[in-house]
Amino acid sequence: MSHPVIQIHDLTKTYIMGQTKVHALRGIELLINTNEYVALMGPSGSGKSTLMNLLGCLDTPTAGRYALDGKDVSKMDDTELARIRNEKIGFVFQTFNLLPRQTTLENVALPLVYAGISRKEREARAHEVLTSVGLGDRTGHRPNELSGGQRQRVAIARALVNNPKIILADEPTGNLDTKTSIEIMEIFEKIQAEGNTVIVVTHEPDIAEHAHRIVRLRDGYVESDERNKEIRLASDPDHRYKQGLSL
Ligand code: ADP
Ligand code: MG
Numbered sequence: 001m002s003h004p005v006i007q008i009h010d011l012t013k014t015y016i017m018g019q020t021k022v023h024a025l026r027g028i029e030l031l032i033n034t035n036e037y038v039a040l041m042g043p044s045g046s047g048k049s050t051l052m053n054l055l056g057c058l059d060t061p062t063a064g065r066y067a068l069d070g071k072d073v074s075k076m077d078d079t080e081l082a083r084i085r086n087e088k089i090g091f092v093f094q095t096f097n098l099l100p101r102q103t104t105l106e107n108v109a110l111p112l113v114y115a116g117i118s119r120k121e122r123e124a125r126a127h128e129v130l131t132s133v134g135l136g137d138r139t140g141h142r143p144n145e146l147s148g149g150q151r152q153r154v155a156i157a158r159a160l161v162n163n164p165k166i167i168l169a170d171e172p173t174g175n176l177d178t179k180t181s182i183e184i185m186e187i188f189e190k191i192q193a194e195g196n197t198v199i200v201v202t203h204e205p206d207i208a209e210h211a212h213r214i215v216r217l218r219d220g221y222v223e224s225d226e227r228n229k230e231i232r233l234a235s236d237p238d239h240r241y242k243q244g245l246s247l
Contacts, residue, residue: 004067005165005197006032006055011064011074012220013050024050026220027064032199034165037192039208039228040201042217048201049170051217055199056168057085069165086114090159092169096151098143098158104130105139108157115162129157133187149180156187167191169200173207185210 013025024047032038040048053059054066057073060081066074073084098107109126117125130136133153143151152172159167169188173181185200185207192198200211208214209228216223 003034004031005034005069006030007065007067009065011051011054011066012062013047013054013059014062024220025054025061028217028220028222030215030222030225032197034197035192035195036213037189037198037211038200038213038215039211040199040215040217041203041208042223046217047220048217052168052170052199052201055166056089056091057081058091086111086162088165090162090164090167092152092155092159092167092172094171094174096143096155096175098151098154100143102142103139104135104141104143104146104154107143107154108161111158111162125161126157129160130154132160132190133157147180148176149183152176152180152184153187156184156191160191164196166197166199169198171201171203173202173204178206181207 008028008030011025011028011030012023015022015024028047028051040051042048050059054061057068057076060076061074064074065072068084069088071084073081076084099110102110105123105126108130109122112122112125127136127139130139133156135150135153135157138146138150138154143154146154152175156169156172167188172188173184176184181204188198188200189210198211200207202208212228213226214228215225
């Protein structure tokens, strides 16, 4: 059975800019189950990145509750947040954020350095995830020797290397052409089908169509939250059976 991996109640985030306050989130209610694939949409400035940063434990809310995997993280200090983030979250950004002087393999293995894993194991694991995103033959390349789509796949491999439960991607296809965007979305679908929870911010309806559920923000509120298609639960053997029949 799936259970809520993300439970959010009355979450608010107010940025203070000198004398002015920016109410980026104004009382978000959201439950996301394990293994769901959610597209987060909404106009620019509606609070999508702010929400993603809170979900990813990169920032703390002004008020409200956020329980991640049953644990209240809304009041944790930076050290605790960093630990939870390394353990449970894989983050993918629009701008890839790769280290230019490091090889693909080194970029992907980097999070494992902080986890205290041996070099040999790090390289083996990095190679494994790079292969899973179709880049097993690019491990020695540097970011500037790769296309935009390949760079984003390296960033996805880096997000996956710790085996996180939740993958958060903030406009991961914003810098990519349509064909490459579809390839990237297919990778997210594969990640979801393997049992992970995936949340992707996108402006493009075609991209959002890949998700099970579409949550729309407006002015810091959830404007709508709609089921898009049937969830394919990796943990549901009956469903796998049904899928098998339809092949
Ligand atoms: P979106 O990702 O949907 O475009 P954001 O979450 O980036 O929206 O921004 C929501 C609101 O919060 C906007 O008004 C934005 O200007 C403001 N904002 C975002 N980040 C900061 C910040 N670090 N400091 C001050 N205001 C911010
Ligand atoms: Mg944004």
